[in-house]
Amino acid sequence: MRIIRAADCRRMPWKNGGGETLEIAISPEGAGLDDFDWRLSMARVEAEGPFSLFAGVDRTLAILEGEGLVLTVGRRKPVRLTDRSAPFSFPADEATSSSLIAGPITDLNMMTRRGKVVHSMRRLTVTGVFDVASTARELLLFCRSGNFCVEAAGDQILGPHDTLHMRAVPAILRLRASRPADLFLIEIMAAAAAE
Structure with missing residues (x-):
């Protein structure tokens, strides 16, 4: 068991280079973005645009701060997410884009390797x-x-x-x-x- 303090999280660029994320925890320890079993992170989204793609990964997103965003996954109907919404799960290897409702947001992301x-x-x-x-x-x-x-x-x-x-x-x-x-x-x- 361990407690991970907010101040100890690792800051790193998004996979697509469009922003920064705080990596809270990853397994196995020391894994990279292409070989983790699971990963929990927090990101600040300041502009609309595409999400990074992660082959063979399932993802859940929750809004922590800000007015929220509208998420479009593949050809599905867009989903509106706010800080009052339930966490939203989707395949991280489907083309996904977001538009901000009213200014920047901070979100929480959990990702797991499909099949593992x-x-x-x-x-x-x-x-x-x-x-x-x-x-x-x-x-x-x-x-x-x-x-x-x-x-x-x-x-x-x-x-x-x-x-x-x-x-x-x-x-x-x-x-x-x-x-x-x-x-x-x-x-x-x-x-x-x-x-």
Whole structure:
């Protein structure tokens, strides 16, 4: 188990060179953009345009800050995403473009290598004592706003944009927050073909 502080994330250019991203965590450690099993990152989007393509990768995106964007994936109907929307999943190897609703946004991106691992991402609002049940192989808890602590992590406090990464996931993970904390829970499982 480890806590990844926002200040310790690695800043790097987008694959297509159109901006910058903060890499929060990647597996295996030290992997590059073409050979990771999974990757969690945060990006600032300041202009509309195409997304980077990642062959054989599935992606989930959530809006953290800003008014949001309209995402067009392949020939599908455009999807409007705001900071109140549920995380949106799509194939990262389909041509995808975005247009900003009203100014720059910051988003959270989770990507997994198809056929190796799969992931799910959901938003949680934690107040008081909150138990999370999980059967995941690995788990990431990203703090969007507020502060929370995890009993299994010795009650260390996580603040905005801090992330907890667990490889040995207990059946029940107990969280505590004295005031409402907005989190994203990302669960990572082996793909059926990889089991």
